[in-house]
Amino acid sequence: MNAGNNEMDKASQAARSKSEVCVKAEQVGFSSRRLDVLRKAIQREVEEARIPGCVIAISRQGQTLFHEAFGYSDPVAKTKMTTDTLFSIASMTKPVVSLATLQLFEQGRLLLGDDVSDHLSELSDLRVGEVARHGTLITRPATRQPTVQDLLRHTSGLTYQNRGTTAVYQRYPGSSASAPNLLTTDEMLATLAECPLIFDPGTKWEYGFSTDVLGFIVERHSGQQLGDYLAENIFSPLGISDTSFELNQDDLGRYAKTFEKDPLTGSKPVVLHTDGQTKHWQAGGAGLVSTSSDYMAFAQLLLQGGGDGEAHVLGRKTIELMTSDHLGPEIDNRIADTMDPACDGYGFGLGVAVRRADGLAASAGTAGDFYWSGVYGTYFWVDPIEELAVVFMAACPGLMRLRYRQLTRALVYQAIND
Incomplete structure (x- = not known):
């Protein structure tokens, strides 16, 4: 390793150490005593082998008050989890790529109402599939073509193969995690x-x-x-140094691994960056590896309205547009039905789910909070009313991950003391 790389490593370590300096909880309206309730609850989850370990970061009023690691990053080797552990964040990649798209929107390179084919001519004249009697697949012209806004709010009509069992779903090339293993970019667009x-x-x-x-x-x-x-356009301005589409060999020692068997099903979990397969393209829907500190920097950007100075990444009004509900009454909202039953009452913005009311959802929260998650067990949310951002990182794929979305919210909100 050359001297330049050594200097970069030292700078990265210093940045991580700096991120772990927390203000006293009471300074930002939290109770230290109630945060002990959180610690005990999470430690109990580890001891009962529901989860290998996790990292939780909590920020309020722009200041980190809690950033702690629990359990193991490698449950077999009993390697302790640390706050700079790396995680495959799966669909938590989506809000980042959505923000990148909105940068193009601010630059006038695209409009939300543009047809997708205005920017990718390969995706012209898309048709709607229907299953006729006896399971036969037929297609018909769409009433209109999908727009950039449809892509951002997931109303385009595109899906994943594993989201259904009919002939329509079976035409799709897997998911964001598997398709890059199978197809090049050109082949993917053609498919x-x-x-x-x-x-x-x-x-x-x-x-x-x-x-x-x-x-x-x-x-x-x-x-x-x-x-x-x-x-260049998001990570560097925000000081994000550990987030990328590749898991480097040098970083394997601080990469979070799953249990050998899923605690609910007994099956062997498969996580994107440990499948050993070559990726032909970088998946905007699932491909990033990140840390709690890095993702907190992104969450803070959303909370604080896009950044300022050299860290200005997106305008305040565009952040407001991104984090507003874009699912009108004419749109069939299937988030709770198909993703997480505890999130009844959430609509969807331009890359994040948005809470419509204080009630309805089984998860604690506030009207206007927004979140997204990853299938391997990661989760974040931002509550603008409470000036709160929370990042939860774990390697717990499978249905067990749904437990920690509700549990973490309950434990964080009970610790607010103002």
């Missing part, structure tokens, strides 16, 4: 062009390849690989 939409754009909410398509749009406009664009 999506032949995939039938599962509904007319703008009529329903459905998870799928929408954010991967946004990633292709960012690459097409910038002339850069997605990771290079994110590094």
